Amino acid sequence: MALKASELEVGMTHSATLVEDLKRTQLVQYAGASGDYNPLHTDDLYTREVAGYPSVFAHGMLTMGMTGAMLTDYVGDGRLTKFGVRFTAQVWPGDDLKAIATVQALREEAGVRLVDLAVSTRNQDDVEVLSGTATARVDP
Amino acid sequence: MAVDRFPIEASHIMMFARSVGDANPVYHDAEYAAKTEPGSIIAPPTFMQASAQFDPGYSLRPKIGQPWFGSGKEPTGVKKGSSSGGGGNQGTLHAEQHFEYHRHPRVGDVLTATVKPGKTWEKEGRRGGKLIFSETVTEYRDQHGELLVTARGVGVRTERPATQ
Numbered sequence A: 001m002a003l004k005a006s007e008l009e010v011g012m013t014h015s016a017t018l019v020e021d022l023k024r025t026q027l028v029q030y031a032g033a034s035g036d037y038n039p040l041h042t043d044d045l046y047t048r049e050v051a052g053y054p055s056v057f058a059h060g061m062l063t064m065g066m067t068g069a070m071l072t073d074y075v076g077d078g079r080l081t082k083f084g085v086r087f088t089a090q091v092w093p094g095d096d097l098k099a100i101a102t103v104q105a106l107r108e109e110a111g112v113r114l115v116d117l118a119v120s121t122r123n124q125d126d127v128e129v130l131s132g133t134a135t136a137r138v139d140p
Numbered sequence B: 001m002a003v004d005r006f007p008i009e010a011s012h013i014m015m016f017a018r019s020v021g022d023a024n025p026v027y028h029d030a031e032y033a034a035k036t037e038p039g040s041i042i043a044p045p046t047f048m049q050a051s052a053q054f055d056p057g058y059s060l061r062p063k064i065g066q067p068w069f070g071s072g073k074e075p076t077g078v079k080k081g082s083s084s085g086g087g088g089n090q091g092t093l094h095a096e097q098h099f100e101y102h103r104h105p106r107v108g109d110v111l112t113a114t115v116k117p118g119k120t121w122e123k124e125g126r127r128g129g130k131l132i133f134s135e136t137v138t139e140y141r142d143q144h145g146e147l148l149v150t151a152r153g154v155g156v157r158t159e160r161p162a163t164q
Helices: A024-034 A044-051 A060-075 B010-019 B030-034 B047-054
Strands: A013-019 A080-087 A097-109 A112-123 A128-137 B003-007 B092-101 B110-124 B130-141 B147-158
Touching: A013 A060, A024 A060, A024 B010, A024 B047, A060 A080, A060 A097, A060 A112, A060 A128, A060 B010, A060 B092, A080 A112, A097 A128, B003 B047, B010 B047, B047 B110, B047 B130
Parallel strands: none
Antiparallel strands: A013 A097, A080 A128, A080 B092, A097 A112, A112 A128, B003 B110, B092 B147, B110 B130, B130 B147
16 A cells, blocks of 8 residues: 555656535535535635635635545555645635645655655646645555 | 544545545454554645644634524625634644654544644735645654654745635
8 A cells, every 4th residue: 555665756746626616515514524614615605705705615625635535545554754835826616636746755764755746736727736745654 | 633532443444535635445354454554544735734623722614503604694794894703713824734644543542732833924915815824743652652643734825815
């Protein structure tokens, strides 16, 4: 399951489709599980008429959570040591999202082998919605 | 968010993993998880965000008997300009989130979360209007006081709705 440093090279990539045609119900589901009930994500009337957005939009943390699944599927369970992102554009109902991890460096820190990854999530129009980095422990 | 008691529970992890579309059985099948490297059900990478459920003062959850700023009869349950209650931190969006994992929390851990305020800074938005950024650092420790996860979040307050 885990990645092996000996089989990795800088520039290698792993990608996954996170969601196709994101549903409003998934935003409700994320609100319920995370506890973030901000109406901007589930209440269209409030979001259009009070907040001034065209519709509800996804929690940034939902996009990060979906991107995290791509990462852990790649690096293995419990292997991440760091994961950080910037939210660069909003994600709307109906969006398709694809995430890609690119190997940036292979290194050793206090005897632990690590891989540094660049992480990017884009929508159907190739607009980057999330940009970040992650580090994971790898086997020799 | 500061939380005195954040119990890491199997059904909560199952529901959270479902909501982010993560089908990995390490998040819902204890028998499967026992055979993985972590050895038990662990929290998915962004699960610390769900500590909001255990923050009694969390402003983005409707509270029993209190006004709520989402829609009902009207588009919002609070009057414009009213600063008293209603929940929310209207106009604040999540700009960045960073996690550092010292050990991944597992079912049975009982965490505490302590918050240190970080920096604040300002930037001009692309379409004009001031953007005010503020950072918070949250440390999640287990029942033995061991630091499991350090989380750094950056929020941005906008003077007008953000657009792509």
